[in-house]
Amino acid sequence: MPKIVNHEKYKIEILSKCVDILARRGYSAVSMREIATELDVSTGTLYHYFATKEDIFKELVKFVLSKDIEELQLYSKGNPGQTLELRVESLFQMIQARESYFQNLLYIICDVSRLKNHEEEKTLITDAMKEYVNIITKHLGVTNPNLNRILISVILGTVVQRIVDGDSISLSDTSEIIKDFMSLILSNSFTF
Amino acid sequence: MPKIVNHEKYKIEILSKCVDILARRGYSAVSMREIATELDVSTGTLYHYFATKEDIFKELVKFVLSKDIEELQLYSKGNPGQTLELRVESLFQMIQARESYFQNLLYIICDVSRLKNHEEEKTLITDAMKEYVNIITKHLGVTNPNLNRILISVILGTVVQRIVDGDSISLSDTSEIIKDFMSLILSNSFTF
Amino acid sequence: MPKIVNHEKYKIEILSKCVDILARRGYSAVSMREIATELDVSTGTLYHYFATKEDIFKELVKFVLSKDIEELQLYSKGNPGQTLELRVESLFQMIQARESYFQNLLYIICDVSRLKNHEEEKTLITDAMKEYVNIITKHLGVTNPNLNRILISVILGTVVQRIVDGDSISLSDTSEIIKDFMSLILSNSFTF
Amino acid sequence: MPKIVNHEKYKIEILSKCVDILARRGYSAVSMREIATELDVSTGTLYHYFATKEDIFKELVKFVLSKDIEELQLYSKGNPGQTLELRVESLFQMIQARESYFQNLLYIICDVSRLKNHEEEKTLITDAMKEYVNIITKHLGVTNPNLNRILISVILGTVVQRIVDGDSISLSDTSEIIKDFMSLILSNSFTF
DNA sequence: CATGAATGAGGGTTCATTCAT
DNA sequence: AATGAATGAACCCTCATTCAT
Numbered sequence: 001m002p003k004i005v006n007h008e009k010y011k012i013e014i015l016s017k018c019v020d021i022l023a024r025r026g027y028s029a030v031s032m033r034e035i036a037t038e039l040d041v042s043t044g045t046l047y048h049y050f051a052t053k054e055d056i057f058k059e060l061v062k063f064v065l066s067k068d069i070e071e072l073q074l075y076s077k078g079n080p081g082q083t084l085e086l087r088v089e090s091l092f093q094m095i096q097a098r099e100s101y102f103q104n105l106l107y108i109i110c111d112v113s114r115l116k117n118h119e120e121e122k123t124l125i126t127d128a129m130k131e132y133v134n135i136i137t138k139h140l141g142v143t144n145p146n147l148n149r150i151l152i153s154v155i156l157g158t159v160v161q162r163i164v165d166g167d168s169i170s171l172s173d174t175s176e177i178i179k180d181f182m183s184l185i186l187s188n189s190f191t192f
Numbered sequence: 193m194p195k196i197v198n199h200e201k202y203k204i205e206i207l208s209k210c211v212d213i214l215a216r217r218g219y220s221a222v223s224m225r226e227i228a229t230e231l232d233v234s235t236g237t238l239y240h241y242f243a244t245k246e247d248i249f250k251e252l253v254k255f256v257l258s259k260d261i262e263e264l265q266l267y268s269k270g271n272p273g274q275t276l277e278l279r280v281e282s283l284f285q286m287i288q289a290r291e292s293y294f295q296n297l298l299y300i301i302c303d304v305s306r307l308k309n310h311e312e313e314k315t316l317i318t319d320a321m322k323e324y325v326n327i328i329t330k331h332l333g334v335t336n337p338n339l340n341r342i343l344i345s346v347i348l349g350t351v352v353q354r355i356v357d358g359d360s361i362s363l364s365d366t367s368e369i370i371k372d373f374m375s376l377i378l379s380n381s382f383t384f
Numbered sequence: 385m386p387k388i389v390n391h392e393k394y395k396i397e398i399l400s401k402c403v404d405i406l407a408r409r410g411y412s413a414v415s416m417r418e419i420a421t422e423l424d425v426s427t428g429t430l431y432h433y434f435a436t437k438e439d440i441f442k443e444l445v446k447f448v449l450s451k452d453i454e455e456l457q458l459y460s461k462g463n464p465g466q467t468l469e470l471r472v473e474s475l476f477q478m479i480q481a482r483e484s485y486f487q488n489l490l491y492i493i494c495d496v497s498r499l500k501n502h503e504e505e506k507t508l509i510t511d512a513m514k515e516y517v518n519i520i521t522k523h524l525g526v527t528n529p530n531l532n533r534i535l536i537s538v539i540l541g542t543v544v545q546r547i548v549d550g551d552s553i554s555l556s557d558t559s560e561i562i563k564d565f566m567s568l569i570l571s572n573s574f575t576f
Numbered sequence: 577m578p579k580i581v582n583h584e585k586y587k588i589e590i591l592s593k594c595v596d597i598l599a600r601r602g603y604s605a606v607s608m609r610e611i612a613t614e615l616d617v618s619t620g621t622l623y624h625y626f627a628t629k630e631d632i633f634k635e636l637v638k639f640v641l642s643k644d645i646e647e648l649q650l651y652s653k654g655n656p657g658q659t660l661e662l663r664v665e666s667l668f669q670m671i672q673a674r675e676s677y678f679q680n681l682l683y684i685i686c687d688v689s690r691l692k693n694h695e696e697e698k699t700l701i702t703d704a705m706k707e708y709v710n711i712i713t714k715h716l717g718v719t720n721p722n723l724n725r726i727l728i729s730v731i732l733g734t735v736v737q738r739i740v741d742g743d744s745i746s747l748s749d750t751s752e753i754i755k756d757f758m759s760l761i762l763s764n765s766f767t768f
Numbered sequence: 769c770a771t772g773a774a775t776g777a778g779g780g781t782t783c784a785t786t787c788a789t
Numbered sequence: 790a791a792t793g794a795a796t797g798a799a800c801c802c803t804c805a806t807t808c809a810t
């Protein structure tokens with residue numbers, strides 16, 4: 001372990017290593033010792049970089065959301081697709097590739113909404129949700145915000161169901177139905 | 193009347209009073225003392241009826257799910273509706289009336305899936321999810337299981353979004369879009 | 385250990401058992417575990433009766449001072465003495481009998497004055513010091529408050545010196561000199 | 577010049593900067609980090625000059641006492657005064673000017689006597705106390721050691737009282753009474 | 769020489785649980 | 790049946806101390 005460290009960089013490294021354990025075990029269920037053991041450092045080191053356990057969680061929320069938004073924005077710029085069908089497919093492929101991230105996100109959302117003193121993090125999540133709507137709007141070219149919200153619902157709900165039962169319904173099955181749905185809309189000049 | 197009846201009855205009473213605090217604060221975040229205080233009893237009393245904290249949670253999961261399924265079955269029998277549109281509307285009205293329950297359910301699902309030694313409860317939730325599919329099948333007369341799964345996703349995902357931001361998208365907004373979607377399907381003799 | 389306890393009475397019992405260890409080892413140097421071991425209870429029990437370590441100390445200060453004042457007042461009522469000489473002797477005898485208490489008091493004064501958030505306890509000590517002046521005034525019939533303050537100084541200072549070196553100067557040696565001093569004052573009709 | 581000189585010099589500099597924080601916060605209550613922060617150095621630097629925290633305290637006790645004795649001896653040589661009255665006045669003026677030092681000394685005495693493994697420091701304090709008696713003997717020309725001990729008691733006790741309540745009794749008030757007392761002794765050819 | 773990152777034992781405190789009453 | 794006093798392991802966090810740089 002180096003004694004000369006880029007403090008901020010190492011904080012980020014710790015955070016990125018924390019995401020899984022904190023999301024999957026839960027903020028209240030996981031102890032600082034467990035986190036330290038998982039990261040292969042001492043509790044003292046954890047406290048050298050973060051003032052409190054809550055602090056770790058707060059910075060982790062910021063880190064996870066901002067990193068996610070960033071990646072999604074890169075994705076939505078780079079990969080438009082030519083037909084609505086292709087764009088839906090590309091969207092769901094991307095989501096499928098990030099399914100494990102979305103599970104973490106769901107767990108984190110539950111923790112943030114249940115814990116006290118996390119108003120700021122709630123706001124960050126609310127903002128992120130709006131940004132997701134924006135990204136879908138740009139990517140699919142579907143401008144009805146409520147429709148986009150429902151697409152997000154479909155994704156989040158599928159994540160929930162797959163947490164419960166991994167084989168219940170896959171994101172690719174969902175993708176197929178959504179594609180049909182979208183085609184239907186187009187072919188009927190439906191206005192959302 | 194044997195005493196066991198009152199004993200069991202009181203257990204149920206305790207469980208029903210526990211649901212909110214356990215769901216909303218989280219299994220790991222809430223203490224036995226908090227639960228006792230909330231219920232206005234001593235911790236000793238809690239341990240007179242349940243062997244461990246884990247036990248309370250396990251029995252609570254069973255209680256909540258069975259009570260829910262029961263109510264949903266009663267609902268689906270009593271209230272068919274004549275057109276698909278009406279049935280969708282009736283379904284969403286029912287869900288809207290039970291939104292706070294669905295939030296609790298979501299929190300409980302997260303806890304069950306994150307905690308150790310809850311295999312039995314996971315199975316119960318998986319079964320409950322299948323039962324939801326059955327109920328929707330009967331109620332809407334839509335037999336494609338994946339489509340029904342997506343309807344459940346829409347509901348669960350909306351619950352998640354409304355946990356994050358109470359005003360983001362209402363279940364009634366969602367209902368409108370789903371109704372249109374369903375009409376579209378019918379008018380096109382779409383086969384799911 | 386009884387399960388039916390007079391809560392307040394047991395608190396007092398704990399406090400009286402704590403005085404020595406807290407005074408002699410020092411608030412910051414002694415740990416809750418040490419206190420618990422000394423009292424032959426668990427840390428949990430300590431926290432059942434007192435919210436925090438600070439709380440123990442605060443209640444201990446109140447307890448020690450009030451008990452002391454009470455005893456001194458009883459003493460000063462019961463034992464006037466006929467000549468000034470006898471009264472001085474009686475005063476110092478009493479103080480000598482309480483020397484170990486005065487050492488504790490000195491340590492506690494140092495802790496209170498050094499720790500943060502003990503304004504209330506500082507006031508209690510200030511008040512106690514005034515009460516000591518009153519008691520000496522009544523007991524000796526010497527009304528000059530500064531002179532009484534000096535008598536208290538002599539006592540406190542002797543306690544300090546005897547903490548440093550148990551044999552340096554005894555309270556009875558001091559008593560002799562003070563008696564001579566007082567006789568001198570009387571024989572000269574000195575006005576303080 | 578060998579480097580050792582600067583090393584020792586810097587140690588003294590550190591010690592003299594430590595006195596206040598260690599005396600006023602207390603050995604057990606103050607942390608190495610706090611000391612380092614106060615001195616505007618790193619903890620590593622502290623450990624470069626002193627092996628342990630205890631070491632700092634031990635050397636600090638030596639430093640404070642020897643510096644004090646030195647200054648007092650200088651004072652007693654340089655400033656005899658012509659009458660007993662003037663000499664008492666001069667003594668108390670000196671003490672008044674050093675009141676804050678005497679407070680620190682009192683705190684340090686309490687810490688040394690309460691902490692373990694400070695036998696050597698206890699001896700140093702005992703010796704210092706004897707040296708104080710010597711100095712008073714020389715300065716006042718009063719040879720009764722018990723009387724000198726009482727004078728020291730008056731000073732220490734006044735320091736304690738002024739720690740409790742800064743305005744209770746000043747050293748100059750005390751000085752006045754002591755002067756009268758001494759005059760009384762002289763005019764009566766009292767033999768101490 | 770000086771720094772501050774790293775450590776893990778030990779600090780205050782809370783917890784699930786037991787059991788005398 | 791119901792209480793709440795008692796326990797001690799485990800929690801979050803701080804500490805004195807070490808050592809690579």
